[in-house]
Each structure stands twice: as structure tokens, then as C-alpha cells.
């Protein structure tokens with residue numbers, strides 16, 4: 001689970017500051033896909049960046065997990081936040097940011113190894129998990145291909161598999177369908193919904209258009225940096 005409590009984020013704007021996120025409280029629960037929607041510039045990506053621990057808010061709490069494992073990411077140093085991300089957070093941005101020289105399988109291996117020190121047993125487990133994930137996203141036949149040999153939808157699938165390889169509790173995705181046609185977009189959304197339920201990740205997803213809203217469990221609308229309407233999707 002991830003919960004933002006009374007989060008405010010401002011950016012420098014000339015000699016003043018602009019409020020991008022204005023006292024936002026929201027929660028994304030394990031095993032559910034929570035959509036963040038709203039007009040351009042309303043603050044969706046800023047909220048996602050705070051949830052991803054990539055930006056520390058000016059005020060508020062960013063609570064990851066529950067019980068004794070709960071951490072307030074807003075209190076962590078940059079180094080601690082980076083460690084938390086490597087262990088507990090999966091991130092998929094609009095551009096898949098795959099490394100051009102690596103095959104699909106190698107993209108997952110590299111990401112998986114960032115999480116810690118690796119003995120032989122962990123390495124074998126990681127490699128098995130990478131292949132299982134590439135299979136789960138429908139790319140078993142493409143493990144040896146590099147990004148330029150894949151379609152946009154296939155690259156997006158590699159990016160999703162890569163974000164899950166360290167078994168994160170939280171999955172954050174920015175506009176997963178923006179570069180895809182409607183049919184491929186629907187397939188990606190279904191895939192995300194299935195992985196979320198199977199792996200019990202708390203998935204928070206920014207989406208501009210609501211064509212694919214049936215794949216969402218909850219929907220939060222952001223207007224002018226504030227939550228306008230949290231609803232069941």
C-alpha cells in the first residue's frame with residue numbers, strides 16, 4: 001500500500017514558488033489499480049514522482065507499506081530513498097528507457113542486480129524470475145531481442161516486466177498507453193490489471209484518457225493540484 005497524506009509540492013517560479021501538488025491525501029491499495037486522471041498540468045506526474053520517492057515534498061507524508069514495514073519516504077535522505085526504490089518500488093515512465101544494447105532478458109537482469117549483493121543462488125532465482133515475468137507479459141519468444149527489434153507495445157511490456165523483477169510492493173506507471181493504438185493500449189491495461197492482482201502490488205497509474213477505465217479499480221481526479229473526486233472506477 002502507498003498513502004500520501006497532506007502532501008504539498010512546490011517548484012521555483014521566478015522569485016515565487018508554484019504549487020504543483022496542494023495538500024493531497026490519497027491511497028493506493030495492494031492488489032488494486034488506482035488511476036490518476038485530470039487535465040494537463042493538473043499535477044498527476046508530480047504526484048507520481050512524489051509517490052516514487054523521486055521528489056521529496058515540501059510537506060506531508062509518503063507512507064509505504066503497513067505495520068512494522070511502514071516507512072515515511074518524505075523523511076528519507078536521497079540515498080535512503082534510492083535504496084527504498086531499488087527494493088520496494090517499481091517505476092514505468094512514458095518512455096520505456098530501455099538500454100539499447102541489452103536484450104529483453106538482460107534488461108531485467110541488470111535491474112534485478114541493482115537491488116543488492118548477489119550470490120549464485122540469488123542470481124539463479126533472479127534469472128528464473130526474469131524469464132517467468134517475460135513469459136507473463138507475453139514475451140517468452142523475445143527474450144534475446146534488443147529494444148530496436150521490438151514494437152512499441154513490446155517495449156512497454158519489457159519495461160513493465162523490468163519494473164516488477166525485484167518484486168516491488170508499489171508499481172507506479174505514467175501514461176502506459178500514450179504511444180499505443182487503442183487495441184494495444186487495452187491489452188497493456190489488462191496486463192497491468194492482471195499482474196497487479198497476481199502479485200498484489202499497489203499500482204498507481206497516470207492516465208490521460210479514460211478509454212481503458214475498466215482496467216482500473218479506483219479512479220482519482222486531480223484538478224489544480226488537488227483531489228477533485230476519488231471514486232470507485
Ligand SMILES: Nc1ncnc2c1ncn2[C@@H]1O[C@H](COP(=O)(O)OP(=O)(O)OP(=O)(O)O)[C@@H](O)[C@H]1O
Pocket residue numbers: 011012018019020038039040041042043044045046047208
Ligand atoms: N520540474 C518542474 N519545475 C517547475 N514546474 C514544474 C516542474 N514539473 C512540473 N511543474 C509544474 O507543475 C504543474 C503540474 O505539472 P505535472 O507535470 O505534474 O502535471 P500533469 O497533470 O502530469 O500534466 P500532463 O498531463 O500534461 O503530463 C504544472 O504547472 C507544471 O508546469
